[in-house]
Amino acid sequence: MRIAPIRVITDDDLHERNRQFETLALPHLDSAYNLARWLLRDDQAADDVVQEAFLRALRYFASFRGTDVTSARPWLLGIVRNACYAWLHDNRGANATVEFDEEIDGVDFAAGPAADPANPEQLLAAKQQRRSINDAIERLPAPYREVLILREMEELNYEDIARIAGIPAGTVMSRLSRARAMLRTTLAGTQQVGR
Amino acid sequence: MDEREQANDKELGDLIRKEAIRHAAPAHLRAQIVDALRHQEAPRHHRQSPRNGLRAWWMTGFSFACGALLTWLALPLLPGAGSPDRIDSDIVNAHVRAVMMARAVDVESSDQHTVKPWLSSRLDFSPPVQDLAAEGFPLAGGRLDYVNGRTVAVLVYKRNKHWIDVFVAPAAGKPAGRSASKAVNGFNVIGWTRAGLDFEVISDVGAGELATFADSLQAHIAAGS
Numbered sequence: 001m002r003i004a005p006i007r008v009i010t011d012d013d014l015h016e017r018n019r020q021f022e023t024l025a026l027p028h029l030d031s032a033y034n035l036a037r038w039l040l041r042d043d044q045a046a047d048d049v050v051q052e053a054f055l056r057a058l059r060y061f062a063s064f065r066g067t068d069v070t071s072a073r074p075w076l077l078g079i080v081r082n083a084c085y086a087w088l089h090d091n092r093g094a095n096a097t098v099e100f101d102e103e104i105d106g107v108d109f110a111a112g113p114a115a116d117p118a119n120p121e122q123l124l125a126a127k128q129q130r131r132s133i134n135d136a137i138e139r140l141p142a143p144y145r146e147v148l149i150l151r152e153m154e155e156l157n158y159e160d161i162a163r164i165a166g167i168p169a170g171t172v173m174s175r176l177s178r179a180r181a182m183l184r185t186t187l188a189g190t191q192q193v194g195r
Numbered sequence: 196m197d198e199r200e201q202a203n204d205k206e207l208g209d210l211i212r213k214e215a216i217r218h219a220a221p222a223h224l225r226a227q228i229v230d231a232l233r234h235q236e237a238p239r240h241h242r243q244s245p246r247n248g249l250r251a252w253w254m255t256g257f258s259f260a261c262g263a264l265l266t267w268l269a270l271p272l273l274p275g276a277g278s279p280d281r282i283d284s285d286i287v288n289a290h291v292r293a294v295m296m297a298r299a300v301d302v303e304s305s306d307q308h309t310v311k312p313w314l315s316s317r318l319d320f321s322p323p324v325q326d327l328a329a330e331g332f333p334l335a336g337g338r339l340d341y342v343n344g345r346t347v348a349v350l351v352y353k354r355n356k357h358w359i360d361v362f363v364a365p366a367a368g369k370p371a372g373r374s375a376s377k378a379v380n381g382f383n384v385i386g387w388t389r390a391g392l393d394f395e396v397i398s399d400v401g402a403g404e405l406a407t408f409a410d411s412l413q414a415h416i417a418a419g420s
Contacts, residue, residue, distance in 0.1 A: 018232055018233070021232065022229070022232060026225075026228070026229070029220045029224070029225055030217075030219050030220050032220070033218055033219065033220035033221075033224065034217050034218045034219070038218070043221075046218070047221070047224050050220070050224060051224065051227055051228055051231065054228050054231070054232070055231055055232075056316075058232060060315075060316070063315065063321060078316065079316055082313070082316045082317070129214060130214045133210065133211065133214045133215055134214070134215055134216055137215055148211070151208075152208045152211040152215075153211065153215060153217055163312070166308070166309045166313055167306075167309060168306065168308065180204060180207055183207065184207065
């Protein structure tokens with residue numbers, strides 16, 4: 001630990017700092033939003049929390065040790081993740097049980113390249129598969145959901161996930177395999193129901 | 196992990212990437228964030244000629260210097276906020292409250308790599324966190340508290356059935372060094388300053404035991420930084 005020498009901060013410094021922050025942080029906005037949206041399961045909450053987390057990240061920007069866009073990603077996602085948990089803590093029970101809304105969430109599922117549009121049966125099956133997968137992920141407990149999202153959707157490595165979630169890399173691996181197992185069980189269940 | 200398992204995991208991963216929604220940030224959120232980031236610096240952006248700007252800086256600096264000098268001269272006269280006694284009683288109160296309310300930790304973990312980022316992400320400084328389980332003082336977790344008008348980090352350790360709280364806050368110009376152990380309302384308190392941070396250790400364990408704890412914590416922090 002070392003105390004930085006005292007230096008007068010000028011307007012130019014602040015401007016430069018904000019510009020640098022924008023360059024490093026904004027490319028990760030989609031990742032940040034995706035993580036927050038999956039953790040909070042609510043559009044409006046994800047909006048608020050991500051915006052707050054970005055402003056918080058700017059305040060802590062001095063503590064960021066990296067220099068490039070890649071290393072900014074786990075740092076920023078860690079701040080977003082903590083902001084999400086703080087929100088969940090403050091709003092306990094608010095969205096504890098978000099039911100799957102067919103009207104709203106079902107719309108996205110229709111737009112997929114997988115199914116042949118000429119075959120309504122195939123289209124329906126594809127739609128159902130999509131729905132059951134999203135539904136199953138949404139129902140995972142948050143600690144399992146977050147490692148799954150970070151690994152499978154954001155494709156981060158174990159060390160980065162460990163840093164973001166504040167857990168050892170070994171725990172990341174065990175949570176990930178537990179998350180996959182839970183997901184498989186749920187999906188197997190829905191498939192049988194569907195048939 | 197065998198090959199079949201690996202293949203299964205890969206298959207599931209592909210399925211997730213293909214079917215699960217990757218929520219993209221809405222355009223209005225991006226605009227709001229960019230706006231907020233630029234807005235943050237806006238109040239400081241008055242157009243000034245370089246000469247006036249320089250003069251304004253000098254004036255501001257001079258006023259601050261005068262203010263700081265007056266405060267520094269007047270501070271020892273004021274027994275209120277910021278005085279050592281007041282800080283001690285703040286710390287004792289916070290410690291008693293935390294133990295009584297069974298809210299000793301906000302983040303419960305014996306893993307320093309969990310506690311440290313948890314605290315750092317909520318504070319404007321980063322406290323050093325060390326597990327002292329080998330010395331018989333396992334790390335129980337950390338919490339935030341409010342002492343002497345600012346949010347501080349509290350590292351929580353256990354000694355058998357006793358709690359040991361370590362309050363950490365940026366040291367406002369205090370010289371480095373360790374203060375003698377003292378007793379406040381039956382609790383033992385040891386404080387020291389190191390590398391710009393002020394540490395205050397409080398517990399109901401014996402003064403000798405607390406000194407041992409403070410020694411090993413100081414040694415670990417010195418070795419870890």
